[in-house]
Amino acid sequence: MAGLDDVFGELFSGVDAVMLFAPSGSYYEQITAIDDLEVIVVGTENDVDAETFVELPLEFEDVSERIRFALEGALEKNVIDDGDTLLCATSMFNDDIDTMCRVRANSDQQTGIYGLFAKSRADPEVIKSVLELVIELGQKGQKGKPVGALFVVGDAGKVMNKSRPLSYNPFEKSHVHVGDPIVNVMLKEFSRLDGAFIISDAGKIVSAYRYLEPSAEGVDIPKGLGTRHMAGGAITRDTNAITIVLSESDGLVRAFKGGELIFEVDPEAY
């Protein structure tokens, strides 16, 4: 008689490793007791002292986002190889592991998002909010028209010292933060205007309309990109900020860190 194993067994046959998301200690012990099985623990913390661990900068609510991030992190750390088949075990509805999913690691789809969050100075939640805002701006544009935008995130004091105002700063005396829906509407509105937004490590909007004046010497950005991207790249070498840039001309979202392009994604495909 056929059982569930016959139907769903395919799900775990021939997997190269199991990715366990935030497992309990007993779960981890049980699974590591299985012979010849490679186990990778993923989570915001390595609570079970796993030998192979991939750190998540935040607990992604969205399961597919969580898994995508873990795959990028594992590829980046060479914990898995391109083409590996992974069985991911995670939780969707409560704290216990209740969801299994079979995925294949594909380095062609590597966007660099892991490096954007990992070891950045700003709060990962802040980076996530800015990235989501810029992606949305890229998808919808401003009243249907494509717009460009430049967000400098983290190390705001130093960034302010390496820039100057183009106009009156609408955020001068306010204490508002990215991620707040009303603030996001304002940011989208102001994105039509020139210059950069400066965001603090904790997500406070320090300024709009900032003209960045980093030294661009030795900064290597892809050919075809202009001054917005040049300034956006260079400021991350002069400071510990990261930048997230939406191109008005090709519609792509890019991020820079340490003077280098580390992430590139088409907002339509994100």
Ligand SMILES: Nc1ncnc2c1ncn2[C@@H]1O[C@H](COP(=O)(O)OP(=O)(O)OP(=O)(O)O)[C@@H](O)[C@H]1O
């Ligand atoms: N140093 C700078 N600091 C802040 N903003 C800048 C700076 N240089 C350019 N920008 C902004 O970038 C806008 C677009 O400039 P430009 O076309 O040269 O950049 P780009 O890299 O080609 O970007 P896009 O792909 O969006 O066209 C400018 O109108 C200005 O608002």
Ligand SMILES: [Mn+2]
């Ligand atoms: Mn341009």
